[in-house]
Amino acid sequence: MKNGQALADWTGIVGIGVMAIGLVLGSALTGWTAVPLSLLAVGLALLLVWGITHRQEVATFLGLRSTQTNANILVSVAAMVVILVLVNVVAVRYDARLDLTEGGLFTLSPQTQQLVQGLPRPVKVWVVTTAPDPNLREQLERYRRLNPSRFQFEFVDPNRNPLLAQRLQVTQSNTLVVEAGDSRQQLPQPPAPDLESNLTPVLAKVVNRGEAVAYFIQGHGEVALEAREGLLSFAQAAAALQREGYRTQPLNLVQAEIPADADVLVLAGPQRPLFPGEVEKLQDYLAEGGRLLLLIGPRVEAGLDPLLEEWGVVLADDIVVEASSVSQLLGTGPAVALVTSYGDHPITAPLAAQRLMTLFPLARSVETEAREGIQATPLLRTSPQSWGETSTDLENTPVQFDPNSDKPGPLTLGVALTRRLESDQAGDAEQDSEAKTEQDSETQEARFVVIGNVNFAVNGNLQQQGNRDLFLNTLNWLTEQTDQISIRPKSITNRRLTLTGRDLNLLVLGSTVILPLLALGSGAVLWWQRR
Numbered sequence: 001m002k003n004g005q006a007l008a009d010w011t012g013i014v015g016i017g018v019m020a021i022g023l024v025l026g027s028a029l030t031g032w033t034a035v036p037l038s039l040l041a042v043g044l045a046l047l048l049v050w051g052i053t054h055r056q057e058v059a060t061f062l063g064l065r066s067t068q069t070n071a072n073i074l075v076s077v078a079a080m081v082v083i084l085v086l087v088n089v090v091a092v093r094y095d096a097r098l099d100l101t102e103g104g105l106f107t108l109s110p111q112t113q114q115l116v117q118g119l120p121r122p123v124k125v126w127v128v129t130t131a132p133d134p135n136l137r138e139q140l141e142r143y144r145r146l147n148p149s150r151f152q153f154e155f156v157d158p159n160r161n162p163l164l165a166q167r168l169q170v171t172q173s174n175t176l177v178v179e180a181g182d183s184r185q186q187l188p189q190p191p192a193p194d195l196e197s198n199l200t201p202v203l204a205k206v207v208n209r210g211e212a213v214a215y216f217i218q219g220h221g222e223v224a225l226e227a228r229e230g231l232l233s234f235a236q237a238a239a240a241l242q243r244e245g246y247r248t249q250p251l252n253l254v255q256a257e258i259p260a261d262a263d264v265l266v267l268a269g270p271q272r273p274l275f276p277g278e279v280e281k282l283q284d285y286l287a288e289g290g291r292l293l294l295l296i297g298p299r300v301e302a303g304l305d306p307l308l309e310e311w312g313v314v315l316a317d318d319i320v321v322e323a324s325s326v327s328q329l330l331g332t333g334p335a336v337a338l339v340t341s342y343g344d345h346p347i348t349a350p351l352a353a354q355r356l357m358t359l360f361p362l363a364r365s366v367e368t369e370a371r372e373g374i375q376a377t378p379l380l381r382t383s384p385q386s387w388g389e390t391s392t393d394l395e396n397t398p399v400q401f402d403p404n405s406d407k408p409g410p411l412t413l414g415v416a417l418t419r420r421l422e423s424d425q426a427g428d429a430e431q432d433s434e435a436k437t438e439q440d441s442e443t444q445e446a447r448f449v450v451i452g453n454v455n456f457a458v459n460g461n462l463q464q465q466g467n468r469d470l471f472l473n474t475l476n477w478l479t480e481q482t483d484q485i486s487i488r489p490k491s492i493t494n495r496r497l498t499l500t501g502r503d504l505n506l507l508v509l510g511s512t513v514i515l516p517l518l519a520l521g522s523g524a525v526l527w528w529q530r531r
Helices: 002-029 034-053 055-063 065-093 110-117 134-146 162-167 192-207 235-243 276-287 305-311 325-330 349-354 467-478 501-530
Strands: 123-128 151-156 175-180 183-188 212-217 246-251 264-268 291-295 313-315 319-321 336-342 358-361 366-368 374-382 387-389 412-422 443-451
Touching: 002 034, 034 055, 055 065, 110 134, 110 192, 110 349, 123 134, 123 192, 134 151, 134 192, 175 192, 183 192, 235 246, 235 467, 264 276, 264 467, 276 291, 276 305, 276 443, 291 467, 305 313, 313 443, 336 349, 349 467, 358 467, 366 412, 374 443, 443 467
Parallel strands: 123 151, 212 246, 212 264, 264 291, 291 443
Antiparallel strands: 123 175, 175 183, 313 366, 319 387, 336 358, 336 374, 374 412, 412 443
């Protein structure tokens, strides 16, 4: 009898020990196989035996107030653990992130989202590096979450896997290789915050068609492609176009014909009239289904009347003056036209969706007249508080709206025009009669965009608000690269505080001398008052 009572006294302790062994085996060593599950069952049985043989002690223990209080605490803790587990399960299954940064720096841009979600074929990014950057991994993971089936990435250590590095043709560490089928392109590994602005254009090049060619017409005082001290330049615009997959080239229509590989022509800011022969070349180019972007400022006679008349474009002889409260808030001045209202067109749809503003220093309004076969769509509209100033002596004339001569706003600053052509007409220069197929019955388009301003795209202004997206979207629409019409990746705002030597001395003096003296003085005054 005594031996049975002693055995019953030990069953509880032994049961707890057996259950602990089963938990350790199942969670850390063997997994939840038959052995740990059997140990858990045996331990639970021993605990039940102990409870049955000690019913009186168990009842007395459960009746204590301290037991009830501790049981309530235990139940609360268990409920909190269950809630935390459920929250983590939901978070794993339904991934949601909230970006609270000012510029949305941890959210991929609409352009990247559109590109990755619509990948036509699988893409893999190889990161060849000896020291993987966890921040870079997190950035790439954002890409992968958009399209897990077609976007993958992998980190490769060239020292441990030299054969793979050799296949990727990587000769130095910290290199990214974007691979899609037989197409492959490398780029130096950028810092994690700059990954999107560097990777997305390369990704677009790899999965899309080859390089497009944009010719910038020169010879009439147009804005230069290369940077020149003291002169307006398209250097930043050209660099942005190269990241979009374009090759930019100058073109002098007096010395050469329009090249056959020209995807688009850009006439940006001519200051002197084009020769009649040059204008005829542009007319013939558009008649064959060409693409042309005209950026022209106020009070400029470029000799383009025959071309503009043919397409029904009228360049107003005015300067747009902006007098809205937004202009006063930004401090841009009345000569900078602000646009927040956009036409219903693919070029400006992303700008309207994101409510981005575009700025146009020294702009002229653009009007259109109906022409048979030509469809015109307004792109940019100024505010109702703006007007077209027609006075020629702005320096000595007060900037004030004159209802007798000035044009009241809102005004149109840009238009997109299309003219449909039969493909057999547009393809005569490219196809022989024997090579024509049933595609000849289809139609093609000539596309023409006119914006009464060039300064919005020059260095210093291109990065303002939505100017860069407007310029690039216009080129992409002209070349029918609709998948690249979007809002580009954001860049980190430079918030560094630059201090001169004098500022630094004042900061040190204030923090080490003035502030401590003020604190001591305040304490002394308070002590004197309470003395």
